[in-house]
Amino acid sequence: MSGPLRIGFNIWPLFLIAVSVYTLFGIFQSESSKAKAICGGVTLLLWGGAYAIYSGMDEVLNILPQQFQQFNPFFVVALTPVSMALFSALARKGKEPSAPKKIGLGMFVAALGYLVMLAASKGQPAPSELTAVGGVSPDPVVPTYLITTYLVLTFAELLLSPMGISFVSKVAPPKYKGLMMGCWFAATAIGNYLSSIPSMLWDNVPLWVNWTVLMALCVISGLVMFSFLKRLEAATAE
Numbered sequence: 358m359s360g361p362l363r364i365g366f367n368i369w370p371l372f373l374i375a376v377s378v379y380t381l382f383g384i385f386q387s388e389s390s391k392a393k394a395i396c397g398g399v400t401l402l403l404w405g406g407a408y409a410i411y412s413g414m415d416e417v418l419n420i421l422p423q424q425f426q427q428f429n430p431f432f433v434v435a436l437t438p439v440s441m442a443l444f445s446a447l448a449r450k451g452k453e454p455s456a457p458k459k460i461g462l463g464m465f466v467a468a469l470g471y472l473v474m475l476a477a478s479k480g481q482p483a484p485s486e487l488t489a490v491g492g493v494s495p496d497p498v499v500p501t502y503l504i505t506t507y508l509v510l511t512f513a514e515l516l517l518s519p520m521g522i523s524f525v526s527k528v529a530p531p532k533y534k535g536l537m538m539g540c541w542f543a544a545t546a547i548g549n550y551l552s553s554i555p556s557m558l559w560d561n562v563p564l565w566v567n568w569t570v571l572m573a574l575c576v577i578s579g580l581v582m583f584s585f586l587k588r589l590e591a592a593t594a595e
Contacts, residue, residue: 461582
């Protein structure tokens with residue numbers, strides 16, 4: 358079986374499960390019994406289809422680490438209604454965090470994602486030590502760690518990205534909103550480029566050092582955000 362076809366079979370169960378999250382929420386949000394029944398039936402069909410595809414897959418899959426990136430868009434789609442429901446429930450109780458606070462919390466959540474990789478790297482050799490054995494560790498790590506990291510980082514992304522865009526649109530002067538929004542995306546592009554800097558340490562230090570650096574940067578960013586929290590919240594106060 359070819360590589361692309363194998364990857365495609367991995368994607369479809371995730372796609373069906375992601376769609377089922379919305380139909381599952383539809384059961385609770387629908388007002389009529391008929392609509393609830395339809396959403397429930399569609400949810401069961403989607404779960405059954407995902408299980409059928411998963412059951413038909415080979416027991417051993419040759420998947421490269423970068424192919425696990427498909428879990429990021431999956432979690433974005435699947436977690437969006439969950440996060441919306443969570444913050445809607447908090448809003449009804451008058452306890453929903455402000456946009457700046459969500460951004461700060463997002464940085465701390467991102468640090469937890471790297472903490473998962475820090476735990477997975479315990480006792481693992483540095484990449485430079487694996488050159489003699491073809492770059493493959495004799496003690497491979499289960500993929501659950503990587504999937505969990507994507508889960509945590511995606512939830513952090515949902516706290517950071519939409520909240521950042523919303524915050525910029527609120528505080529920017531009306532005639533500069535377009536410019537400020539462009540600056541936001543430019544800053545995002547610069548951040549994506551700077552994220553390659555820790556990779557320079559990849560072959561020179563133990564794995565845990567890489568994750569510790571990234572975790573520390575997230576914590577520092579969160580602390581800086583919270584240090585300006587009162588001013589930021591005042592800027593968006595109605």
